[in-house]
Amino acid sequence: MKTRDRIIQAALELFNESGEPNITTNHIAAHLGISPGNLYYHFRNKEEIIHSIFDEYARDLSIRFQPQGESKVTADNLLGYLDAVFMLMWRYRFFYANLPDILRRDPELQEKYLAAQEGLHQNIMGMMNSFRASELLDLDDDELLSLANTLKLVASSWICYQTTQAAGAKITKAVIYQGVLQMLSIVRPLTTAKGKEQVILLESHYCEQVKRNA
Amino acid sequence: MKTRDRIIQAALELFNESGEPNITTNHIAAHLGISPGNLYYHFRNKEEIIHSIFDEYARDLSIRFQPQGESKVTADNLLGYLDAVFMLMWRYRFFYANLPDILRRDPELQEKYLAAQEGLHQNIMGMMNSFRASELLDLDDDELLSLANTLKLVASSWICYQTTQAAGAKITKAVIYQGVLQMLSIVRPLTTAKGKEQVILLESHYCEQVKRNA
Amino acid sequence: MKTRDRIIQAALELFNESGEPNITTNHIAAHLGISPGNLYYHFRNKEEIIHSIFDEYARDLSIRFQPQGESKVTADNLLGYLDAVFMLMWRYRFFYANLPDILRRDPELQEKYLAAQEGLHQNIMGMMNSFRASELLDLDDDELLSLANTLKLVASSWICYQTTQAAGAKITKAVIYQGVLQMLSIVRPLTTAKGKEQVILLESHYCEQVKRNA
Amino acid sequence: MKTRDRIIQAALELFNESGEPNITTNHIAAHLGISPGNLYYHFRNKEEIIHSIFDEYARDLSIRFQPQGESKVTADNLLGYLDAVFMLMWRYRFFYANLPDILRRDPELQEKYLAAQEGLHQNIMGMMNSFRASELLDLDDDELLSLANTLKLVASSWICYQTTQAAGAKITKAVIYQGVLQMLSIVRPLTTAKGKEQVILLESHYCEQVKRNA
DNA sequence: CATGAATGAGGTTTCATTCAT
DNA sequence: GATGAATGAAACCTCATTCAT
Numbered sequence: 001m002k003t004r005d006r007i008i009q010a011a012l013e014l015f016n017e018s019g020e021p022n023i024t025t026n027h028i029a030a031h032l033g034i035s036p037g038n039l040y041y042h043f044r045n046k047e048e049i050i051h052s053i054f055d056e057y058a059r060d061l062s063i064r065f066q067p068q069g070e071s072k073v074t075a076d077n078l079l080g081y082l083d084a085v086f087m088l089m090w091r092y093r094f095f096y097a098n099l100p101d102i103l104r105r106d107p108e109l110q111e112k113y114l115a116a117q118e119g120l121h122q123n124i125m126g127m128m129n130s131f132r133a134s135e136l137l138d139l140d141d142d143e144l145l146s147l148a149n150t151l152k153l154v155a156s157s158w159i160c161y162q163t164t165q166a167a168g169a170k171i172t173k174a175v176i177y178q179g180v181l182q183m184l185s186i187v188r189p190l191t192t193a194k195g196k197e198q199v200i201l202l203e204s205h206y207c208e209q210v211k212r213n214a
Numbered sequence: 215m216k217t218r219d220r221i222i223q224a225a226l227e228l229f230n231e232s233g234e235p236n237i238t239t240n241h242i243a244a245h246l247g248i249s250p251g252n253l254y255y256h257f258r259n260k261e262e263i264i265h266s267i268f269d270e271y272a273r274d275l276s277i278r279f280q281p282q283g284e285s286k287v288t289a290d291n292l293l294g295y296l297d298a299v300f301m302l303m304w305r306y307r308f309f310y311a312n313l314p315d316i317l318r319r320d321p322e323l324q325e326k327y328l329a330a331q332e333g334l335h336q337n338i339m340g341m342m343n344s345f346r347a348s349e350l351l352d353l354d355d356d357e358l359l360s361l362a363n364t365l366k367l368v369a370s371s372w373i374c375y376q377t378t379q380a381a382g383a384k385i386t387k388a389v390i391y392q393g394v395l396q397m398l399s400i401v402r403p404l405t406t407a408k409g410k411e412q413v414i415l416l417e418s419h420y421c422e423q424v425k426r427n428a
Numbered sequence: 429m430k431t432r433d434r435i436i437q438a439a440l441e442l443f444n445e446s447g448e449p450n451i452t453t454n455h456i457a458a459h460l461g462i463s464p465g466n467l468y469y470h471f472r473n474k475e476e477i478i479h480s481i482f483d484e485y486a487r488d489l490s491i492r493f494q495p496q497g498e499s500k501v502t503a504d505n506l507l508g509y510l511d512a513v514f515m516l517m518w519r520y521r522f523f524y525a526n527l528p529d530i531l532r533r534d535p536e537l538q539e540k541y542l543a544a545q546e547g548l549h550q551n552i553m554g555m556m557n558s559f560r561a562s563e564l565l566d567l568d569d570d571e572l573l574s575l576a577n578t579l580k581l582v583a584s585s586w587i588c589y590q591t592t593q594a595a596g597a598k599i600t601k602a603v604i605y606q607g608v609l610q611m612l613s614i615v616r617p618l619t620t621a622k623g624k625e626q627v628i629l630l631e632s633h634y635c636e637q638v639k640r641n642a
Numbered sequence: 643m644k645t646r647d648r649i650i651q652a653a654l655e656l657f658n659e660s661g662e663p664n665i666t667t668n669h670i671a672a673h674l675g676i677s678p679g680n681l682y683y684h685f686r687n688k689e690e691i692i693h694s695i696f697d698e699y700a701r702d703l704s705i706r707f708q709p710q711g712e713s714k715v716t717a718d719n720l721l722g723y724l725d726a727v728f729m730l731m732w733r734y735r736f737f738y739a740n741l742p743d744i745l746r747r748d749p750e751l752q753e754k755y756l757a758a759q760e761g762l763h764q765n766i767m768g769m770m771n772s773f774r775a776s777e778l779l780d781l782d783d784d785e786l787l788s789l790a791n792t793l794k795l796v797a798s799s800w801i802c803y804q805t806t807q808a809a810g811a812k813i814t815k816a817v818i819y820q821g822v823l824q825m826l827s828i829v830r831p832l833t834t835a836k837g838k839e840q841v842i843l844l845e846s847h848y849c850e851q852v853k854r855n856a
Numbered sequence: 857c858a859t860g861a862a863t864g865a866g867g868t869t870t871c872a873t874t875c876a877t
Numbered sequence: 878g879a880t881g882a883a884t885g886a887a888a889c890c891t892c893a894t895t896c897a898t
Contacts, residue, residue: 003857019315021235024892035859040894042857100311100377101233110381117379146399150368153396157371163314165331167324182367185360189403217882238867249884254869256882431878447743449663452871463880468873470878528739528805529661538809545807574827581824582792585799591742593759595752610795613788617831645861666888677863682890684861 004042006032008056011049015094020050020102047106054109057092058116064088065123075198078127079205082183085120086176089159093171096160117152124148136195137187147190154183173213177206218256220246222270225263229308234264234316261320268323271306272330278302279337289412292341293419296397299334300390303373307385310374331366338362350409351401361404368397387427391420432470434460436484439477443522448478448530475534482537485520486544492516493551503626506555507633510611513548514604517587521599524588545580552576564623565615575618582611601641605634646684648674650698653691657736662692662744689748696751699734700758706730707765717840720769721847724825727762728818731801735813738802759794766790778837779829789832796825815855819848 001009010031014023025046029039043049064084089096103110125148131137132144139147158179163169181203188199215223224245228237239260243253257263278298303310317324339362345351346358353361372393373385395417402413429437438459442451453474457467471477492512517524531538553576559565560572567575586607591597609631616627643651652674656665667688671681685691706726731738745752767790773779774786781789800821801813823845830841 019318021315025894026892036894037860037896038858044894046893097314098312100374101235103378104233105236107381113378114381143399143403146396150364150396150400153368153371153375154364157367157375160314160374161367161371164317164327167321167328182360182364185357186364186400189357239869240867250868251870251885252883255884258869260868447746449743453873454871464873465875465881466879469880472873474872525742526740528802529663531806532661533664535809541806542809571827571831574824578792578796578824578828581796581799581803585795585803588742588802589795589799592745592755595749595756610788610792613785614792614828617785667890668888678890679864679892680862683863687890688888 003032003034003038007034007039007042007049008052012053012056012092012094015053016092020094020098025049047109050102051106051109053092054095054112057088057095058112060088060091061116061119065119075202079202081123081127082180082202085155086158086179089155090171090173090176093159093163096156097163099160117156121148121152124151131195135192136198137190138192138195139190143190147187150186151183154179154186158182174210177209177213180206181210217246217248217252221248221253221256221263222266226267226306226308229267230306234308234312239263264316265320265323267306268309268326271302271309272326274302274305275330275333279333289416293416295337295341296394299369300372300393303369304385304387304390307373307377310370311377313374331370334369335362335366338365345409349406350412351404352406352409353404357404361401364400365397368393368400372396388424391423391427394420395424431460431462431466435462435467435470435477436480440481440484440520440522443481444520448522448526453477475537478530479534479537481520482523482540485516485523486540488516488519489544489547493547503630507630509551509555510608513583514586514607517583518599518601518604521587521591524584525591527588545584549576549580552579559623563620564626565618566620566623567618571618575615578614579611582607582614586610602638605637605641608634609638645674645676645680649676649681649684649691650694654695654734654736657695658734662736662740667691692744693748693751695734696737696754699730699737700754702730702733703758703761707761717844721844723765723769724822727797728800728821731797732813732815732818735801735805738798739805741802759798762797763790763794766793773837777834778840779832780834780837781832785832789829792828793825796821796828800824816852819851819855822848823852 007028011023011028014027014031025039026036028049029036043052065081095102099113103113125144128137128139128144128148132139137144137147159171159175162171162175162179169175184199184203184206188196188203191199221242225237225242228241228245239253240250242263243250246253257266279295309316313327317327339358342351342353342358342362346353351358373389376385376389376393398413398417398420402410402417405413435456439451439456442455442459453467454464456477457464471480493509523530531541553573556565556567556572556576560567565572565575587599587603590599590603590607597603612627612631612634616624616631619627649670653665653670656669656673667681668678670691671678685694707723737744741755745755767787770779770781770786770790774781779786801817804813804817804821826841826845826848830838830845833841
């Protein structure tokens with residue numbers, strides 16, 4: 001792996017562990033056994049590292065969430081999707097722990113972030129629409145939009161929220177899967193009988209995941 | 215107003231405006247036209263200021279949200295409650311913008327925060343139960359708990375989430391009221407016919423508030 | 429007791445306990461439950477407090493060590509004298525722990541200190557001469573002066589020296605009495621047969637004291 | 643010379659000149675024409691500088707005072723030894739001016755110091771034993787131990803003691819040599835006839851040194 | 857590519873001292 | 878006599894960043 005990438009990985013790791021404001025560029029360099037000068041050879045400044053981490057995040061996001069065309073979204077699809085979203089959130093969790101501050105000081109990043117969020121929104125809307133088309137959901141347009149917004153909010157906030165809910169909380173996979181369950185519990189009351197079956201299926205799947213990873 | 219309180223107010227103001235990590239004790243002192251020494255006469259350190267702000271928040275919370283006994287929770291009650299929760303969230307929004315970091319470095323605050331969250335949870339559960347008892351909600355116990363959790367999450371995350379959703383977003387009252395509407399949209403599908411009327415009433419109230427404050 | 433005196437006593441106590449540089453004027457005031465303003469009403473500055481402590485020390489010194497005229501110095505005399513010197517050293521031990529620094533920054537105190545030392549020197553010389561006249565010591569003039577200087581040095585340095593010889597050493601009475609024994613061990617080889625008896629008597633007295641206070 | 647060493651030397655110099663508590667890290671940096679940041683690049687904090695100075699002292703001590711085996715200690719040996727001890731004391735005199743305070747706040751240093759003192763003690767005992775074996779001293783075991791303790795005390799305290807004995811006293815080499823003479827005057831009464839010759843020889847040597855350096 | 861010493865602004869905090877009441 | 882809020886210089890230390898090698 002190239003030094004540049006190693007820096008990004010180390011920074012991500014340390015940021016997640018201790019919070020971005022508590023990790024200095026020297027920490028990152030020391031963690032890798034390289035000199036601060038070398039770090040600054042690869043990155044103009046700390047912000048640029050964060051930027052690059054975000055770029056990786058955005059890339060991960062777009063790779064995993066290709067627009068799935070008109071193909072019907074199945075429960076399996078959804079399952080994969082939910083898994084992936086939360087795993088991403090977890091991989092870049094430091095980011096969510098300080099989002100307002102990080103974005104405030106970097107307008108360019110702010111823009112990129114909004115673009116990514118818009119993509120996420122389109123994805124979720126696409127899926128919801130597909131579900132409705134498949135008669136798994138029974139909603140009018142407004143309700144559908146509301147639901148999508150709620151789900152985006154829950155997904156975006158889940159990890160940050162959980163870290164604050166327990167002293168010294170380590171975010172484990174179990175916590176992630178509980179987030180998925182929370183989202184399913186929001187969806188369930190809005191499903192058709194047919195949809196409900198699917199949701200229950202998914203719920204039992206994630207319940208088991210939670211137990212397995214507890 | 216006493217200097218001690220002026221410091222708390224100034225700190226709160228500046229933290230909200232620029233983020234706690236970006237505001238130094240010197241900033242606060244300068245903003246008030248007092249010496250740094252004076253600030254440290256009233257507070258042992260910066261952390262203690264944050265602590266005091268939190269104490270004020272907790273006090274506000276408990277004053278406004280006295281357990282309402284067995285008295286039936288009316289829609290008006292709820293309206294007042296929702297208003298108040300969001301106003302509090304707004305008043306102490308800097309806090310929510312950095313929660314993971316602030317709590318990580320101050321275990322005592324972490325504990326206080328958890329106690330406050332527990333109180334919030336009890337309140338929400340109380341209200342939901344009351345609604346169910348009044349046959350406004352149609353839910354089993356699990357669903358009720360799920361709902362309460364979702365509402366707490368949305369309430370707790372709303373402001374932080376919104377600040378990230380628009381470039382240079384100023385959190386206005388309109389944004390706050392949109393948060394209330396978001397919560398109502400989650401509740402609505404779970405209501406009885408009787409409950410739905412109430413929700414629709416509340417929604418129209420908050421819609422108007424949003425327009426008025428846009 | 430007047431506030432002024434209480435300040436002196438509290439300062440002495442705290443200085444001895446924690447070292448003068450580590451005790452602020454606020455500590456002293458707080459310890460007494462008075463305001464810093466009040467402290468500064470009675471003393472122009474911290475230095476003046478130290479000055480006043482020294483004055484008390486000098487007074488104690490001169491009270492106890494009146495020139496004893498030509499009256500023969502007996503072993504009992506000596507015993508009382510040694511006791512008193514070391515007790516004084518102990519009472520004002522903070523002073524000896526920082527002497528170079530304290531004197532450097534206060535030339536007036538330096539002068540007072542030298543005067544006190546000169547007095548001490550005269551006393552010791554007087555006693556030694558008296559011993560020699562009583563044929564307890566067998567020394568020429570040079571040797572007598574050397575002895576006096578050594579004794580003054582040992583007495584002056586004993587407590588400071590001991591505090592550095594053991595981790596977290598508390599200076600107890602036993603330590604003080606060991607200092608006296610150390611001085612006697614210096615004197616003994618210089619005594620006449622008659623003198624030796626006396627020294628041995630004194631040594632056994634102080635040995636017992638050490639045991640009793642261990 | 644490396645910056646790290648220059649810092650140590652500058653600190654030593656300034657501490658000796660003005661007392662450790664009166665010299666800040668900024669003083670040291672300014673004295674060297676380097677930035678405070680640079681100083682803190684080489685040392686974590688002020689304490690670490692003091693620690694490093696002590697390490698140098700301990701190294702000097704151990705280099706000069708190798709255990710001299712069973713080889714007879716000659717008067718020349720002793721002369722070299724006394725010279726060296728006092729020169730070391732002088733080189734690191736700031737240390738002796740604040741010993742109780744410096745050790746109190748740094749337990750690790752306290753331990754190192756005690757180890758060094760123990761080494762010193764072993765050396766002195768070794769030499770005294772050797773003298774006795776050579777029939778230069780006429781002492782029983784107790785007396786020998788007493789003597790060693792007195793000598794260690796005098797050596798350890800001499801410079802600190804002298805700085806307090808004269809206004810604005812600069813410690814010169816002459817003062818150092820007077821310290822050696824003081825120690826010899828303690829030893830002399832305990833020597834055999836053969837030993838006395840040696841002591842007188844040494845005394846005349848040091849008398850001349852005092853005159854030359856006055 | 858890489859090193860690592862160096863910078864310097866600025867952060868938090870301390871403390872002897874003052875002064876209006 | 879006494880209070881206690883207020884001052885301000887200065888101490889220690891951090892860290893993003895630069896630059897000669």
